[in-house]
Amino acid sequence: MSVQVWTFVLVGASFALYIALALWAKARSTRDFYVADGAVHPVVNGMATAADWMSAASFLSMAGMIAALGYGGSVYLMGWTGGYVLLALLFAPYLRRFGRFTVPAFVGDRYGSQTARVVAVVCALFVSFTYVAGQMRGVGIVFSRFLEVSIETGVWIGMAIVLFYAVLGGMKGITYTQVAQYCVLIFAYLVPAIFLALRMSGSPLPQWGMGAPVDGEPSVLERLDGLNRELGFASYTEGGGSLVDMLCVTAALMAGTAGLPHVIVRFYTVPKVRDARSSAGWALLFIALLYTTAPALAVFARTNLIESVSQQPYERMPGWFKKWETTGLIRFEDKNGDGLVQHVGDAQLNELHVDRDILVLASPEIGGLPDWVAGLVAAGGLAAALSTAAGLLLVVSTSISHDLLKGALWPSITERGELFFARVSAAVAVVVAGYLGVNPPGFVAQVVAFAFGLAASSFFPTILLGVFSRRMNAAGAVSGMLAGLAFTASYIVHFKFVHPELNSAAHWWFGISPEGIGALGALVNFAVAFAVARFTPPPPAHLASLVDRIRSPR
Amino acid sequence: MSNQLDDGVRRAYWRANLRYLAILLAVWWLVSFGCGLVFAPWLNQWKLPGTGFKLGFWFAQQGSIFVFVALIAVYVVLMARLERRLGLYEE
Numbered sequence: 001m002s003v004q005v006w007t008f009v010l011v012g013a014s015f016a017l018y019i020a021l022a023l024w025a026k027a028r029s030t031r032d033f034y035v036a037d038g039a040v041h042p043v044v045n046g047m048a049t050a051a052d053w054m055s056a057a058s059f060l061s062m063a064g065m066i067a068a069l070g071y072g073g074s075v076y077l078m079g080w081t082g083g084y085v086l087l088a089l090l091f092a093p094y095l096r097r098f099g100r101f102t103v104p105a106f107v108g109d110r111y112g113s114q115t116a117r118v119v120a121v122v123c124a125l126f127v128s129f130t131y132v133a134g135q136m137r138g139v140g141i142v143f144s145r146f147l148e149v150s151i152e153t154g155v156w157i158g159m160a161i162v163l164f165y166a167v168l169g170g171m172k173g174i175t176y177t178q179v180a181q182y183c184v185l186i187f188a189y190l191v192p193a194i195f196l197a198l199r200m201s202g203s204p205l206p207q208w209g210m211g212a213p214v215d216g217e218p219s220v221l222e223r224l225d226g227l228n229r230e231l232g233f234a235s236y237t238e239g240g241g242s243l244v245d246m247l248c249v250t251a252a253l254m255a256g257t258a259g260l261p262h263v264i265v266r267f268y269t270v271p272k273v274r275d276a277r278s279s280a281g282w283a284l285l286f287i288a289l290l291y292t293t294a295p296a297l298a299v300f301a302r303t304n305l306i307e308s309v310s311q312q313p314y315e316r317m318p319g320w321f322k323k324w325e326t327t328g329l330i331r332f333e334d335k336n337g338d339g340l341v342q343h344v345g346d347a348q349l350n351e352l353h354v355d356r357d358i359l360v361l362a363s364p365e366i367g368g369l370p371d372w373v374a375g376l377v378a379a380g381g382l383a384a385a386l387s388t389a390a391g392l393l394l395v396v397s398t399s400i401s402h403d404l405l406k407g408a409l410w411p412s413i414t415e416r417g418e419l420f421f422a423r424v425s426a427a428v429a430v431v432v433a434g435y436l437g438v439n440p441p442g443f444v445a446q447v448v449a450f451a452f453g454l455a456a457s458s459f460f461p462t463i464l465l466g467v468f469s470r471r472m473n474a475a476g477a478v479s480g481m482l483a484g485l486a487f488t489a490s491y492i493v494h495f496k497f498v499h500p501e502l503n504s505a506a507h508w509w510f511g512i513s514p515e516g517i518g519a520l521g522a523l524v525n526f527a528v529a530f531a532v533a534r535f536t537p538p539p540p541a542h543l544a545s546l547v548d549r550i551r552s553p554r
Numbered sequence: 555m556s557n558q559l560d561d562g563v564r565r566a567y568w569r570a571n572l573r574y575l576a577i578l579l580a581v582w583w584l585v586s587f588g589c590g591l592v593f594a595p596w597l598n599q600w601k602l603p604g605t606g607f608k609l610g611f612w613f614a615q616q617g618s619i620f621v622f623v624a625l626i627a628v629y630v631v632l633m634a635r636l637e638r639r640l641g642l643y644e645e
Contacts, residue, residue: 066615071594074614078586081619085582088626089575093633207616211607219606237611238598246591272644274634281626288619295615551571552564553642 006375007146014184014379015161018386021180022165022173030419033170034101034398035268040175042275046282048175049266051182053080053257053287055131056138056385058294059185064356067298070228072240075249081284081291082250083257088280091258092267094467094550096276101268102395103261103459104403110466110550112543113474114408119481121403123458124261128392128399129433131262131451135389136437139382145327145361146378152438158386159434166390166397167426171269174390181383186289188380191373192363193293196300199367206296224303231310232345236299242505248516255522256452259459262391265398273553301359304366309341309352317341320365329355393433397426453492453514457484457521465529470547472529475536480529488521563640574632578625585621590614 001009027033040048058080066073098106104124108117136155143154165173193206201209201220211219218226221237228236240246257263266283267276308318314332324330331353332341343352360381364373401422406413413421458481465472465480492514495503505511512520538544589597594610602612637643 071611071614074590074611077615078590078618081622082582082586085579085622085625089578089629208605211602211605211612213604213606222606237608238595243591247587250587250591274630274637274644277626277633278630281623281630284626285623288623292616292619548564551568553567553637554644 001371003371003374004147006372007378008375010372010375010379011147011382014180014383017180018161018165018177021176022169025169025172025176027168027170027172027419030101030402030415030422032172033419033422034402035265036170036172036175038099038269038271040269040271042270042279043282044179045175045266045270045275045279047182047286048178049263049279049283050286051178051185051383051387052266052391053263053283053388054185054290054384055388056135056142056381058290059189059381059384060138060142060357060360063294063297063301064359066295067302067359068356070234070236070240071238072246073295073298074240075246076253077291077295079250079253080257081287083254084280084284084287086254086258087263087267088277088284090467091264091463092276092280093273093553095264095463096267096270097273097550097553099268101265101402102398103264103463104399105407106466107459107462107477108403108407110543110546111472111474111477112539113478116462116474116478116481117403117407119478120459120462121399123454123481123485124395124399124403127260127451127454128262128395129429129436132389132392132396132429132433133436135385135392136433138385139389140437142378142381142385146375155434155437158382158389159430159437162386162390162393163427163430166393166430167423170422170426171265171394174387174394175269177390178387181387182286184383185380185387186286188376188383189290189360190293191376192360192367192369193297193300195369195373196304196363196367197296200300200304206300207292210296210299220303221299224299224306227303227306227310228345231306231343234345242511244511245505245508245513245516248512248519250516252456252516252518252522253452255456255460256454256518259455259463260451261399261455261459262388262395264459264463265395266391297363298359301363301366305354306343308366310343311340313339314341315339318366320362323365324358324362329358329361389433393426393429396429397422400425400429450489450492453488453518453521454485456518457488457525461522461525461529465526467547467550469533470544471533471538473533473536473539476529476531476533479532480525480527483528484521484525487524488518491517491521563642567636567640567642570636571633574629574636578629581621582625585613586618590618 031037095106100106104117104120107120136158139158140151140154143149143157144151165177194204197206197209198204201212201214203209203212211221213219225236267279270276270279321330333351335351341352342349344350364377401418405421406418461484462477462481465477495514590613594614597610598608600609601607602609
């Protein structure tokens, strides 16, 4: 069977599985719809969280990004995993103990303020919508590359699938489909990586093989370092940019991870407080499986690429080179007309452009693996994109039906009415997300900076203070949240949209890039919150005792 | 049951929790921001024994992530022990 046929078979089979699971796990109450009745086993929830968290970008682009950035790419690896330590130690157990359905509900109840709740709803909606548009686009791109349909058709197919299981099953349906999606995506990621590790280092463990000596010779990593030096690229294992900026980007990604609403809500679904802690640990273990493999895949694929094309005649390029050239993801221009491929650090002389996504997409072919592996990678990429999209859409629908409708506009709505509106808003959210996926506004590429920066500067400090400071009051929390948001959003908007031509280290404040500004935004939030709380009355007694209740496991 | 819990037990629980958090978060900082970034250039003069990994680079791309997983596991165990000792464990 050809790659095309395998792709149809494997993608089709995985979709059938998701739909079957959705039919089996239909939501019957709002508690089912919002938090899967709080009855999800911590290991199962950990797996679902991992799939929820790892998006199309983690699956397709991260390894390629690290291969291009080398040591500089470490900020993403540490930032997107270290946040789980904060989540497990500082957030998950207390939010589970609090035991409502959403993040805005926690903010509103803890500070006893409708304003705080509405500000939190607006943040949650904004963060989730920007993020989900990128996922829908990701679904479209995977479809178009593997099944040769247009990106638009791909987005519509993805929408139909998500619509079906998110609307029908709510959190319950999403949880079990995410478990299946995790299994598909991790299998699809590890198989090519293990094959490549075996071939290039002799070790089946990519994490070990990238640095282990090969038959007494230097390791693949050292070989790559040498190649990078020889060809005039920056060192692979050192450098990476200014220390201040690397620290800030790492901190912003960590705080943002801990503050992303679609991740936090997953911890409402486990039965006990201590399950929330262990579930975060399982989630990180499942995530670490992919995140420690990605840098190894980066090293193997980049070394393999350079060694097989550098200074070789263009006429004798391998088959995959030609195939991906037709998609525009590999571009070759023979600048000096010698018929050889020069892939060098100097942009004037470099003749080869390799898109970052190609590393994962083409790894089965580069490694000379059987056709079914390529089909598996397609199914894995779709699983990663769909699971994240579904988790985000659920946050959007709960924010609307529970926080806005039931919490603010129509408190007397019945349980059945609320469930109905939760489904309607999920459906509307899917359609809006699909529209944004088909007609992406110019900023989709910038959502990473935005979503993480805003989560880091709004939710992270506000939730942290809500648990760890009994003295923090509504006035402090709301002004801190608004100050952090305004600061971070205006910095990002200034450098990304208003004056993109000024977006360079020379113009940044303290040398901090827009990706890292969320760290400073969080500090602004803390400072303003403490200052305002200092000069306003302490929270009333019932809120102080709510804090005591959250802190105690029973 | 929960409202009869004595304030002394709750305070002891919270104090012990804060102590664990301080220690674990110090390690969290040390392996990521410390070994992975601030001290990485200095650590890079050594290699992870038996491999070609420069030590700072290894912490940034592998080691810190392993330690993160271990930190959560340790916290889970410590808190379960604390809750048992103070009679706060949920069956």
